[in-house]
Amino acid sequence: MFQPIAKRSTGRVLCLLLFVMVLFSSCAPVTAPAGQATTGAAAGPVEIRLASYGLGDAWNKALEDTLKPFEAANPNIKVKVEFRPIDGYWDKLQTEYAGGQAPDITINQMNWVVPGAARGMFVDLKPFIDRDKLDMSAYFYPMEPEWGWQGGMYGGLLYAGGQALYINKDLLKATGLDFPKDDWTWDDLLAYAQKMTDPATNQWGIHMGIINPPYWSTSFIHGTGGTVLNAAGDKCTLTDPKAQAGLQFVADLIQKYKVMPPPSSLEGQTNPFLSGKVGIYFGGTWEESAIREAGFDWDFAHMPINKDTGTRSVQMGSNAWSLLSTSKNQEQAWKVIEFLMGEGGQRGMMKNGVPGLKSVVDSQEYRDLHKPQNVDVLWNDFAQYGHDYYPTPDTDEWWAAVSQETSAIWSGEATVAEATERACKAVDEIFARRPAEWKR
Amino acid sequence: MATFPSARKSKSPVAQREALEGYLFILPWLLGLLIFILVPIIASFYFSLTSFEVVKPPIFVGLENYVRLIHDQLFWQALKVTCIYVVTSTPLGLILSFAIALLMNQKVRFVSLWRTIFYMPTLVPVIASTMLWLWIFNPQFGLLNTLLRYVGIEGPLWLGHSQWALPSLIIMSLWTVGGPMLIYLAGLQGIPTDLYEAAEVDGAGAWAKFWAVTLPMMTPVIFFNLIMNMIFAFQVFTQAFIMTQGGPRYATLFYVLYLYQNAFKFFRMGYAAALAWVLFLAILLMTALVFRSSAIWVFYEGEVRKR
Amino acid sequence: MTPTNSPNRLTTVRRKASLQPGWFNRYRTYARLKQAFIYLVILAGSAVMLFPLLWLLSSSFKDQAKIFIFPPQWIPQPWRFDNYTLVFDRIPFVRFYANTILVTGLAMVGQIAAASLVAFGFARLRFPGRDLLFLVLLSTIMIPYQVTLIPTFVLFRILGWLDTYAPLILPYWLGGGAFYVFMLRQFYMRLPVDLDDAARIDGASTFGIYWRIILPQARPALGVMAVLTFLGHWNDFFNPLIYLNTTEKYTLALGINLFRSFQTTQWNLLMAASVMVTLPCILLYAFAQRYFIQGIVFTGLKG
Incomplete structure (x- = not known):
């Protein structure tokens, strides 16, 4: 019963195959070199499709309002904003790109920019930046480490984001502790945590929202002088004793001192910091508005210092706007990105994230928005101790490998040594398969 | 495929007319196949012979993807996890859903209410039910471990532990047996009453009637549910995607999850397509085996057609 | 295992039983036990199956911050009808x-x-x-x-x-x-x-x-x-x-x-x-x- 197909239809199958191949070679996205994109020759305004995941209706409205003055000033450009669900955003974008229907501009994030850039998905913005003489030193936020790839620049800042350290001041008061000093150390952190932990009331000293490297536990890896990858980004360095010591500190918070809940115990639970059950919270900047609504007194704190190395570290990963290489109106699309990166965009979105422009982040207006919290702590730590998430063209793949293995540390299934050994083996195998043209 | 009486090549006008009508009846599907299905499927096969990074045009590489697959430990891990899932969740789900369908076919009060309730889990949006299960499995406060603590057992970490994560997802799968249950229920309606009457005349008790009438008459429906549950179990994806991301330590790395990661996260659509075709062959093989076995145990009233 | 559409099984049983009075009580007790068991199973099963819906329903009336707290709150406090x-x-x-x-x-x-x-x-x-x-x-x-x-x-x-x-x-x-x-x-x-x-x-x-x-x-x-x-x-x-x-x-x-x-x-x-x-x-x-x-x-x- 299975045979006839093989005999009779071989020819037909081949024909179809050929047809499909032709179909796909013709559908492959045509990329125009940056800087010399076609200027909208047609009469009437050019429509620029800007896609973003919806980040809540307030956010969506803020973006639309931000773009209004731009459209007023540029009657020849009409920005059509498409809000899409965050689930499947990246899949859909890739599908659209492959199918020749991608928007002109997309919101972008740290694990997409470089992988996309390395495969020609985004336009290098550097020629535009150089031509229009954008002053990159006006930004406190360094974009290069995050969105740079082989000398090019593939994102324009939406706003800065990353790790933030939140403290529940009500809980501090109840425990009789003062707000941590600016130069507090890991030992202080542990002492604070121990005092605030109370198993009877299910109250924890510390909680980390996302724990696996390159997320928040990385601050401790860096604190002891370790790294996740080497500088060239082609070797896993988690097996280095320094990196292991950092991870061990976090593991001890969970297992030895029991001042931090293991991640699995929080499965299906809302962030316990929000319900006032955690003293010190390592979270993301994007959580600020939720924390603000939680109804207790809190503030940002500096990251603690490791006494031996004298350093502290904070993870930074921001949202960018990127120009897709399939865009037929790259000049106009760049204008939109330039506006969003600039004063207008940074000011318009400053309610929702940390503006990257020094002038905006230093303004009284921005500070007032965050009162009574001291928002200077947040961006000063970024500016001085910020570290990127080790973006590489295969980011998602090695991140997955690392988190599969390190998650076994927190559940107590593996020691730090075992887990890092396995993680590095997997990561280095992934790196060994890299094509030659990915050398930095 | 032994379920069909093989179509003989009789050229009688009646047979010719029947053949023509047969093609006419399946015409909608044939058109759909040609327009919407065939080209994408063949394209995916072509992708499996290429290095295709989704956002770059595919480059032909021959069988490279298939060779690589053999040396890929994660491929074997995904295959292992999926096979364990298929051979446990499929029979468990089949038996449970059949049992519930039989129960729901009893003379009990408020039967339509119960039927609605037992179907409820499949009606609730996945996102809501996933969040619910996350807290059922929560090691500290979750329902499961709270209950276990009452009887003096300290429960495992469930989704947080590599040995318990897969069993957790299997348990979870049993909760949505409403779909197959529904199909069984419809099947139970189709059993001619006179068969039961005849059995009763022969003095058969409830148990004997079940074995002699209900079960044989239900075999076509059981067969359907078996095949489909098997295919769906091979393709299970969503729970692991939302709840575990394949972890911890790849314990829930389902085949299609790994395939998805390759396709849309790791920029290896070509490799993903090769994975898809290997999965296709595996499912096809299993289905063919079940189909062959069906001649022995599936009973069709309408099957025998000799003229 | 009798389907609902077969002639009422209980009446058949009773008919048979009435012919042999000695068996009558035993049949009835058996039938009752069976019914009780069926209801028990159905009720237990329903409880498990209803869980998600009740949870969904109660969550929909809760405050954003109160949805995933432990121990779970089944009655929303406060009620958020809005x-x-x-x-x-x-x-x-x-x-x-x-x-x-x-x-x-x-x-x-x-x-x-x-x-x-x-x-x-x-x-x-x-x-x-x-x-x-x-x-x-x-x-x-x-x-x-x-x-x-x-x-x-x-x-x-x-x-x-x-x-x-x-x-x-x-x-x-x-x-x-x-x-x-x-x-x-x-x-x-x-x-x-x-x-x-x-x-x-x-x-x-x-x-x-x-x-x-x-x-x-x-x-x-x-x-x-x-x-x-x-x-x-x-x-x-x-x-x-x-x-x-x-x-x-x-x-x-x-x-x-x-x-x-x-x-x-x-x-x-x-x-x-x-x-x-x-x-x-x-x-x-x-x-x-x-x-x-x-x-x-x-x-x-x-x-």
């Missing part, structure tokens, strides 16, 4: 509802019509290549959609169907989906061929047999298919996600996901919206089950 009105303020919910009804209705009708026709062809008629074609039909569900997505997308782009409802409706009019064709075929094949032959002798056409003999007999299966296809289209997230771009065209499954954003989700609103999305499904099911479960009392054509 979650429901907020849903309408935050997204064009009515619009999404209308879109979803349109898409679901059109896709479902076509799917049922097509699948019932195609299944009839495969189950009741003989033509060369039938078995092979059926195998092809089945194999089309064995390829994971992830690898056919891009070619399908390109196809719909060439057809000019992007950002329209056509990709969500028209493919279902052609074929109806292998799952349902297979399901209906299994149900058709349980019907005795004598039915067809008798009708044919009475001068019925093949389509007449399909329409007047097979379809009425397959009503339970068609009812099940209606419920399953409705749910499938109503809750479909993936296809609308890929093919729709304009927010005004979104369906509910897509629309309620707008309450989710990077690392944060407005769970209370999402749950309130989910309740409103789920309600029609429950109503439809409650209504339809009458149809397909107590629908027909089928007697075989024996003689």
Whole structure:
């Protein structure tokens, strides 16, 4: 019963195959070199499709309002904003790109920019930046480490984001502790945590929202002088004793001192910091508005210092706007990105994230928005101790490998040594398969 | 495929007319196949012979993807996890859903209410039910471990532990047996009453009637549910995607999850397509085996057609 | 294990029992024990099954911060009835509802019509290549959609169907989906061929047999298919996600996901919206089950 197909239809199958191949070679996205994109020759305004995941209706409205003055000033450009669900955003974008229907501009994030850039998905913005003489030193936020790839620049800042350290001041008061000093150390952190932990009331000293490297536990890896990858980004360095010591500190918070809940115990639970059950919270900047609504007194704190190395570290990963290489109106699309990166965009979105422009982040207006919290702590730590998430063209793949293995540390299934050994083996195998043209 | 009486090549006008009508009846599907299905499927096969990074045009590489697959430990891990899932969740789900369908076919009060309730889990949006299960499995406060603590057992970490994560997802799968249950229920309606009457005349008790009438008459429906549950179990994806991301330590790395990661996260659509075709062959093989076995145990009233 | 449509089993038992008075009590105790056991199982099972819905319902009335706290709170404190009105303020919910009804209705009708026709062809008629074609039909569900997505997308782009409802409706009019064709075929094949032959002798056409003999007999299966296809289209997230771009065209499954954003989700609103999305499904099911479960009392054509 299975045979006839093989005999009779071989020819037909081949024909179809050929047809499909032709179909796909013709559908492959045509990329125009940056800087010399076609200027909208047609009469009437050019429509620029800007896609973003919806980040809540307030956010969506803020973006639309931000773009209004731009459209007023540029009657020849009409920005059509498409809000899409965050689930499947990246899949859909890739599908659209492959199918020749991608928007002109997309919101972008740290694990997409470089992988996309390395495969020609985004336009290098550097020629535009150089031509229009954008002053990159006006930004406190360094974009290069995050969105740079082989000398090019593939994102324009939406706003800065990353790790933030939140403290529940009500809980501090109840425990009789003062707000941590600016130069507090890991030992202080542990002492604070121990005092605030109370198993009877299910109250924890510390909680980390996302724990696996390159997320928040990385601050401790860096604190002891370790790294996740080497500088060239082609070797896993988690097996280095320094990196292991950092991870061990976090593991001890969970297992030895029991001042931090293991991640699995929080499965299906809302962030316990929000319900006032955690003293010190390592979270993301994007959580600020939720924390603000939680109804207790809190503030940002500096990251603690490791006494031996004298350093502290904070993870930074921001949202960018990127120009897709399939865009037929790259000049106009760049204008939109330039506006969003600039004063207008940074000011318009400053309610929702940390503006990257020094002038905006230093303004009284921005500070007032965050009162009574001291928002200077947040961006000063970024500016001085910020570290990127080790973006590489295969980011998602090695991140997955690392988190599969390190998650076994927190559940107590593996020691730090075992887990890092396995993680590095997997990561280095992934790196060994890299094509030659990915050398930095 | 032994379920069909093989179509003989009789050229009688009646047979010719029947053949023509047969093609006419399946015409909608044939058109759909040609327009919407065939080209994408063949394209995916072509992708499996290429290095295709989704956002770059595919480059032909021959069988490279298939060779690589053999040396890929994660491929074997995904295959292992999926096979364990298929051979446990499929029979468990089949038996449970059949049992519930039989129960729901009893003379009990408020039967339509119960039927609605037992179907409820499949009606609730996945996102809501996933969040619910996350807290059922929560090691500290979750329902499961709270209950276990009452009887003096300290429960495992469930989704947080590599040995318990897969069993957790299997348990979870049993909760949505409403779909197959529904199909069984419809099947139970189709059993001619006179068969039961005849059995009763022969003095058969409830148990004997079940074995002699209900079960044989239900075999076509059981067969359907078996095949489909098997295919769906091979393709299970969503729970692991939302709840575990394949972890911890790849314990829930389902085949299609790994395939998805390759396709849309790791920029290896070509490799993903090769994975898809290997999965296709595996499912096809299993289905063919079940189909062959069906001649022995599936009973069709309408099957025998000799003229 | 007695189905409801068989003659009332208890009366039969009683009839037999009354002939032998000694057995009567024992039979009754046995029957009662059995009933008690059945109710116990049903109640326990229902409790497990009802859990998610109750949780969904209670979450939809909660404060955002109170949804996932331990120990779980079953009675919302405070009650947030305004979650429901907020849903309408935050997204064009009515619009999404209308879109979803349109898409679901059109896709479902076509799917049922097509699948019932195609299944009839495969189950009741003989033509060369039938078995092979059926195998092809089945194999089309064995390829994971992830690898056919891009070619399908390109196809719909060439057809000019992007950002329209056509990709969500028209493919279902052609074929109806292998799952349902297979399901209906299994149900058709349980019907005795004598039915067809008798009708044919009475001068019925093949389509007449399909329409007047097979379809009425397959009503339970068609009812099940209606419920399953409705749910499938109503809750479909993936296809609308890929093919729709304009927010005004979104369906509910897509629309309620707008309450989710990077690392944060407005769970209370999402749950309130989910309740409103789920309600029609429950109503439809409650209504339809009458149809397909107590629908027909089928007697075989024996003689």
